[in-house]
Amino acid sequence: MKIYYIFVPLLAIFCVFSASAQDISHPKHEVRAVWLTTIGGLDWPHTYAQSTASAKKQQLELIDILDRLQRANINTVLLQTRIRATTIYPSALEPWDGCMSGIPGKSPGYDPLAFAIEECHKRGMELHAWVVAIPVGKWGNIGCKRLHSRHRNIVKRIGNEGFMYPDNPQTAKYIADICDEITRNYDIDGIHLDYIRYPEQDKPKPSALPACRRNITRIVREINAKVKSRKPWVKISCSPLGKYSDLSRYRSYGWNAYSTVAQDAQAWMRDGLMDQLYPMIYYKGNNFFPFAADWQEQNHGRSISAGLGIYFLSPREGDWSIDMVRRQLYFLRSEGIGHCFFRCKFLLDNVQGVYDFVANELNRYPALIPPMTWADNKPPMAPSQLVYEPKTRHLSWQPSCDDTYLYNIYRSDTTPADICSPENIISMRSSDQGITLPPEHHLFDIHYAVTAIDRYGNESEPSVFTIKGLWKK
Numbered sequence: 001m002k003i004y005y006i007f008v009p010l011l012a013i014f015c016v017f018s019a020s021a022q023d024i025s026h027p028k029h030e031v032r033a034v035w036l037t038t039i040g041g042l043d044w045p046h047t048y049a050q051s052t053a054s055a056k057k058q059q060l061e062l063i064d065i066l067d068r069l070q071r072a073n074i075n076t077v078l079l080q081t082r083i084r085a086t087t088i089y090p091s092a093l094e095p096w097d098g099c100m101s102g103i104p105g106k107s108p109g110y111d112p113l114a115f116a117i118e119e120c121h122k123r124g125m126e127l128h129a130w131v132v133a134i135p136v137g138k139w140g141n142i143g144c145k146r147l148h149s150r151h152r153n154i155v156k157r158i159g160n161e162g163f164m165y166p167d168n169p170q171t172a173k174y175i176a177d178i179c180d181e182i183t184r185n186y187d188i189d190g191i192h193l194d195y196i197r198y199p200e201q202d203k204p205k206p207s208a209l210p211a212c213r214r215n216i217t218r219i220v221r222e223i224n225a226k227v228k229s230r231k232p233w234v235k236i237s238c239s240p241l242g243k244y245s246d247l248s249r250y251r252s253y254g255w256n257a258y259s260t261v262a263q264d265a266q267a268w269m270r271d272g273l274m275d276q277l278y279p280m281i282y283y284k285g286n287n288f289f290p291f292a293a294d295w296q297e298q299n300h301g302r303s304i305s306a307g308l309g310i311y312f313l314s315p316r317e318g319d320w321s322i323d324m325v326r327r328q329l330y331f332l333r334s335e336g337i338g339h340c341f342f343r344c345k346f347l348l349d350n351v352q353g354v355y356d357f358v359a360n361e362l363n364r365y366p367a368l369i370p371p372m373t374w375a376d377n378k379p380p381m382a383p384s385q386l387v388y389e390p391k392t393r394h395l396s397w398q399p400s401c402d403d404t405y406l407y408n409i410y411r412s413d414t415t416p417a418d419i420c421s422p423e424n425i426i427s428m429r430s431s432d433q434g435i436t437l438p439p440e441h442h443l444f445d446i447h448y449a450v451t452a453i454d455r456y457g458n459e460s461e462p463s464v465f466t467i468k469g470l471w472k473k
Helices: 011-021 052-071 112-122 142-150 169-185 206-230 265-270 289-297 322-334 344-348 351-362
Strands: 003-007 032-036 076-082 126-132 135-138 155-158 161-164 190-194 235-238 303-308 338-341 384-389 394-398 406-412 425-430 434-436 446-453 463-467
Touching: 032 344, 052 112, 052 344, 076 112, 076 169, 076 190, 112 126, 126 169, 126 235, 135 142, 142 155, 142 161, 161 169, 169 190, 169 206, 190 206, 206 235, 206 265, 289 303, 289 322, 303 322, 322 338, 322 351, 338 344, 344 351, 384 463, 394 446, 425 434
Parallel strands: 032 076, 032 338, 076 126, 126 190, 190 235, 303 338
Antiparallel strands: 003 463, 135 161, 155 161, 384 394, 394 434, 406 425, 406 446, 446 463
């Protein structure tokens, strides 16, 4: 059996010009995400790790969740990592949350964050550490109590809840230290900030809003500086309120990011402090479509993924229909906006058939995560030294440069191997330098391509090879 492989120059340019010919319902690049909640074990875990056996059961539960997400071609997991001044990893700054072991302050006997990262990366998914910024929980709970005892000047009480105090510059330093600890110790793909705003229980007065926006922006800026100085490829994102501000034709009815809770999220994108936004557009009709379009229009060349409140599909939560969610998702795709489901459990529970729709129709084919071209747009070199063993059907290769991080593999019936169509992706974001191809009987040539991607998601030109068939087309 003869094998041919070549480097195909300028194929990436061809992809750009042929993109308009692709079916818009199946883009090659798109953020497809879920919020995976750990507080109270809402999404995971549903069992406590108090022994070796129960820890294994907890891990298998996450594996099952990730397997099902992979089948729906979800490529990004936002995992709740800092919960309420408590964590799901061994932190030098804050205590363990009780969701893992069942006992606040006690380790589950393993590192759930490290485990989740490893399992996500095995499946070609990114993992972003979801950090709840301002709320620190019930006043007497372990996280709030310990934080207040050590840093009285950055914690305030509102009713029975504790909150970090955005007005104090030490708050920015403390939250940035949390994000830096995670970035330093783990191979995360992103830091995702939740509740990076003033609490609704203590909304700023209109006259105080400019100063309050500066206070929240100070926190974002310090996080950005710490994370990017350590690992510049780690994405920084947040989940602002779903409406940035009033639009010319549509009002926000007094509940928006900019003038209610002091989140100047569009400026964070403009000024390079954020790489992605996941606005929580948990609305319908004219409270959804024009505001989603506004976020995309103000993306400043960066990534917008709309947060969808699919929990409203549950009869206990709202009266949404699956058809309305379908319309929202196809609108987002037509506008080049990614999607993020809140919460993971409602997707996997297939409420009103939402999982079936996502897995079998919307996300029928895989999608690569859009590259961070605003940070770095130089692709790595293509893989080299392809070797194919016909008896074992194993293909291997070597990296051609130090910038190589992961690999994508494509299978195509056309020549040169088509890397523009997502339906041709057979493996993505793999760290392995080889793949065993499935056995198949073929009359015509089969064309394969291997590309390298760097830490920023830039993709190399392909290294292509052909398995000869019996007949010529």
